[in-house]
Amino acid sequence: MSTILNFTGTLLKNLVSKPVTKNYPEEPAVYPERSRGHIVIDVDQCISCGLCVRSCPPRCIKVDKNEGTWTINRFDCIACGYCASKCPKKCLSLVPGYQKPGRSKAAVTYKKSAEVMEAERKKAEEMAQRKAAAVKAAGEKKAAAQTGGQAAGAAAQVQAAQAQAAAPVKAPSENQ
Amino acid sequence: MGKVSVVPFGPQHPVLPEPIHLDLVLEDEKVIEAVPSIGFVHRGLESLIVKKDYNEMVYVAERTCGICSFGHGMGYVEAVEKIMNVEIPARARYLRTIWMELSRMHSHLLWLGLLADAFGYESLFYHCWRIREQVLDMIEESTGGRVIFSVNKVGGVMKDIDAQMLGRFVEKLGDVEEQICAIRKNFLGDRTVQMRLCGVGVLTKKQAHDLGCAGPFGRASGIATDMRIRGYGAYADLDFEPIIRTDGDSYARCACRIDELLQSIDLIRQAAAKIPAGDLSVPVKGNPDGEYFMRIEQPRGEAVYYVKGSGKPYLNRLRIRTPTFANLAGLCETLKGADYADVPILVLTIDPCISCTER
Numbered sequence A: 001m002s003t004i005l006n007f008t009g010t011l012l013k014n015l016v017s018k019p020v021t022k023n024y025p026e027e028p029a030v031y032p033e034r035s036r037g038h039i040v041i042d043v044d045q046c047i048s049c050g051l052c053v054r055s056c057p058p059r060c061i062k063v064d065k066n067e068g069t070w071t072i073n074r075f076d077c078i079a080c081g082y083c084a085s086k087c088p089k090k091c092l093s094l095v096p097g098y099q100k101p102g103r104s105k106a107a108v109t110y111k112k113s114a115e116v117m118e119a120e121r122k123k124a125e126e127m128a129q130r131k132a133a134a135v136k137a138a139g140e141k142k143a144a145a146q147t148g149g150q151a152a153g154a155a156a157q158v159q160a161a162q163a164q165a166a167a168p169v170k171a172p173s174e175n176q
Numbered sequence B: 001m002g003k004v005s006v007v008p009f010g011p012q013h014p015v016l017p018e019p020i021h022l023d024l025v026l027e028d029e030k031v032i033e034a035v036p037s038i039g040f041v042h043r044g045l046e047s048l049i050v051k052k053d054y055n056e057m058v059y060v061a062e063r064t065c066g067i068c069s070f071g072h073g074m075g076y077v078e079a080v081e082k083i084m085n086v087e088i089p090a091r092a093r094y095l096r097t098i099w100m101e102l103s104r105m106h107s108h109l110l111w112l113g114l115l116a117d118a119f120g121y122e123s124l125f126y127h128c129w130r131i132r133e134q135v136l137d138m139i140e141e142s143t144g145g146r147v148i149f150s151v152n153k154v155g156g157v158m159k160d161i162d163a164q165m166l167g168r169f170v171e172k173l174g175d176v177e178e179q180i181c182a183i184r185k186n187f188l189g190d191r192t193v194q195m196r197l198c199g200v201g202v203l204t205k206k207q208a209h210d211l212g213c214a215g216p217f218g219r220a221s222g223i224a225t226d227m228r229i230r231g232y233g234a235y236a237d238l239d240f241e242p243i244i245r246t247d248g249d250s251y252a253r254c255a256c257r258i259d260e261l262l263q264s265i266d267l268i269r270q271a272a273a274k275i276p277a278g279d280l281s282v283p284v285k286g287n288p289d290g291e292y293f294m295r296i297e298q299p300r301g302e303a304v305y306y307v308k309g310s311g312k313p314y315l316n317r318l319r320i321r322t323p324t325f326a327n328l329a330g331l332c333e334t335l336k337g338a339d340y341a342d343v344p345i346l347v348l349t350i351d352p353c354i355s356c357t358e359r
């Protein structure tokens, strides 16, 4: 069975019907809700743990804990969403809307607000102090218990002093 | 005997945007031999396995191909799941099957458009891609990406298609089915199309078998090779038969793929009717230790994923064999004795995906 001109009907219909394509960019594109467009971050929630940095397949994220910054090179990001699934604070999410073209592969940096940085610094300090105080108290208690026995007391004091020296360095990392 | 000359074809050629190079040895207008060479877009994806852990690798495996990306991700995760003895929830198996079939539909519709373009039927080309757009919309709505789905993970899937969305898809696929039946007439019933395809590039069943042809290319020559009957995903619960033609010419390959489109719609309908409720994924602990050879049916044919791990997060080896690689030998055989003007069509009828062949 073979015919000719059997596409003519479709052609005629297409001639009189509206175009199926959109007049983009005059008419904006509509993305579905799940569209994986680009990553957004709620940077004040970020605890700079670096899990996203290590999980990102093209390695396009950088995190600087001291500066409180989170940097992404959107030109390298493949919008896979793996970082968002790994983030312990759930502060990353993939939202609709594609990356704009550009002349160079520039990275974008997000910085935590001054208040959050200040609050974090204070909290870290407070924790360090509290920890130091706790260690000191424990050391004194031990020393007091051992005032009778002289030989062991000296060793305990050395231990307590060592712990005190180590505490301020260790405390901020445990806090964050 | 006429004069023998060698004409280069590709790697840049208007008929297909894929970088394959063929040295065509011509005698007058007849091709007497075709010597293929590939290697223009090798990306070294397999070697990334030593740098990315097995979870990250899902995203790399998916990017093997820009058309059958979902299948590559699925083949890889299923191989890893088999090594780790992970039993994924039934709902996840069904969802993977639905996405796989949607992916097959968009691939086949793309190919039909390209075929129409190759024999100079521009309006049919655009019409096929217009139908394909509806499938892409469904894919985008359910996964968030039009080409790269990124919904697979080791242990299940990450996104759900709820009953309402699935109902909408099935309804829309009804429309798509009608449109496909209409273009089926244009492709298979039109005399001009038949003159370009019938009897062109015949590959007998024996030849196809000896050369190890895969997918619709092999099925058009009468070989019942369809990995879906192995029953991975939810295919074991669905009722279908591989679509086979016996003529082995370009027309048979075209007919095979059009009928597979209708088969895919039917499979999605069946899966939508049977899909059980339940979790999308199961938690996975530990690292893969062992090896597995996963075979799945991609739109272009059988793809093979070999994965080997040794109890570390970084796997030792990933090997992907894509269907186009298997079909290149068959292609060179069909080119022997063909008219020079038929070469573009013959190259297209294997549905070449050179980039994924080179990984």
Ligand code: SF4
Binding pocket: A039, A055, A056, A057, A058, A059, A060, A061, A072, A076, A077, A078, A079, A080, A081, A082, A083, A084
């Ligand atoms: S979406 Fe993927 S590629 Fe982009 S930053 Fe996250 S992990 Fe990296």
Ligand code: SF4
Binding pocket: A041, A045, A046, A047, A048, A049, A050, A051, A052, A053, A063, A070, A086, A087, A088, A089, A090, A091, A092
């Ligand atoms: S994983 Fe989340 S919390 Fe951790 S550094 Fe990245 S964005 Fe911040």
